[in-house]
Amino acid sequence: MTREFTVLHLFSGIGGAALGFQQAVGEYKGVVGRFRTLAGIDVDAEACADFEYITGAPAIQMDLFSRADYKSFHGHEPPPGWQEVTAGDLLAATGWEHPDVVFLSPPCKGFSGLLPAEKSRSEKYQALNRLVVRGLSLVVEAYQDDLPAVIMLENVPRITSRGEYLLRQVKHLLGKHGYAFHEGFHDCGELGGLGQHRKRYLLIARLEQKMTSFIYKPPVKRVKSIGEIIGPLPMPDDPRMGLLHRLPRLQWKTWVRLALIPAGGDWRDLQEIAPEQYRLEYIPRGRGPYGVQKWDEPAATVIGNASFKGSNAACIADPRLNHIPRDGFYRVQRWEGPSTTVTAAANASRSNGATCIADPRLPNRDNRHPAVYQVVRWNELGPCVTGTRFGSGAPAVADPRLSCRPRNGTYKVQAWDQPSATVIGASDIHAGAAAVADPRIPTDNERPDPPPVIVALDGTWHRPLTTLELAVLQGFPISLPNGQPLKLAGKSDARWRERIGNAVPPPAAKAIAEQILSALLVSEKGEWVLGYTGFWVHExxxxxxxxxxxxxxxxxxxxxxxxxxxxxxxxxxxxxxxxxxxxxxxxxx
Structure with missing residues (x-):
């Protein structure tokens, strides 16, 4: 026997939670339980398109703001024809079916620690935060004659401090309608066996009249390393994987920074670099346009043209800084360790999330002995003579007694400002003049395409993660059950990354859904069972x-x-x- 339960996803995003619920399977006394998605509801049209593509379930674009909160958030009146969503609209969105479970994941930007505290208190972000209560109020009003057996509210952990007054309203509303609830924190990486740590807040409520069984916590799984997750993927820019696997085209200076940062480090490690060690150009501070003068030294002469761009006396390195940049800028993660949390602002140049990786899979890299093709100096001792051939040992010497000139310009490097040698039929670097001294070294702000491969000191390629790799770290599959590849609506890589970072990881959602399915099946028989993972919700x-x-x-x-x-x-x-x-x-x- 199969028993189908229904679920509504409010603030659904691209459907991470919905996909996890659809994958969940429960069984009790011969009855197999599954979830059917009634609908996903979100204000973002592209997210709704993603939801339908990924889950195959309907998504309805709805703006759940009240009119007052719309004005507070956007700074202007709604457009003509805009109306507040009512409980009737929500009921119609689910085809007048009453869901067994409602999963809410309201916008977390106003609660997130990535947003400065002062800005989070602004009326704009308070309006965004109030969607927590607004969404739940619509749910209990729309389905008041047959309330959901389970209601879940998922968000960032800081909602308990920045949104404490809103959670009080949420708990009061739930208690008034007969719900027993539990609130706490969990690591999505441990629930879903992901390749990242992702700590989240979850309030899970059980309607005691409908569900007699306890809801137990999911078992804890091993958090995997980044390399375990993205290692099976093809190398970035492989055309078979589509645009999501395209490597970001970073500025040259960012590529250099990433190569100099050790795996596991971030921007702070750049402060320890000795420029002369890497033959970097060093320009003394405090001189010339854009110059920054030292705090503990005399100032340059104050002149009449003391502007920021044209003067050498317009900027100062002021040590009285009461702000420390957040950890994680330019972070290069270790291949063999778990990823940091995938955030919505996963950008290699300014994010503190999972942005870059020390990838040991250097393109076209041969794992050979260090002495392969070794050439011994004429005036130094030779290595041990072994039974090896030229390609695996060191049977080559730099013989200075050369009495002839190689023909056809073998390995010849031609001057940029001179005519080329004759182009011949065997024009490669081994046979002719097929190399040039190119002076066009990328400037700091240029974005080389194709991207460079700079081998870092640890022998790996420090590079940004692709959008597809971020999605896989979040637990999304690279292809869907229908055989289609994972893709997202629109053309903006930044928008794709934002929606991926905001998603609930499907494997974590699946683990939660399986515990709820078990409780629903047991409750339908009026029974209860013992668990070993600890209670999530009891009366x-x-x-x-x-x-x-x-x-x-x-x-x-x-x-x-x-x-x-x-x-x-x-x-x-x-x-x-x-x-x-x-x-x-x-x-x-």
């Missing part, structure tokens, strides 16, 4: 004597006070909580 355990309510961890405290050596005892726990306290046991047994 509020009330004490008749004190009238107090205990949270999830309070249950363990109650049991321990009665039977410290038998906390896991099913029978004794049941007797204490429901026999001695006189509470009603939800199961039929």
């Amino acid at each position: 509020n355990i009330a004490s008749v004597r004190t009238g107090k309510f205990f949270a999830t961890e309070g249950l363990r405290g109650i049991l321990k006070s009665f039977c410290p050596d038998m906390i896991s005892s099913h029978i004794l726990s049941k007797q204490i909580l429901y026999g001695q306290e006189g509470l009603k046991w939800p199961g039929k047994d």
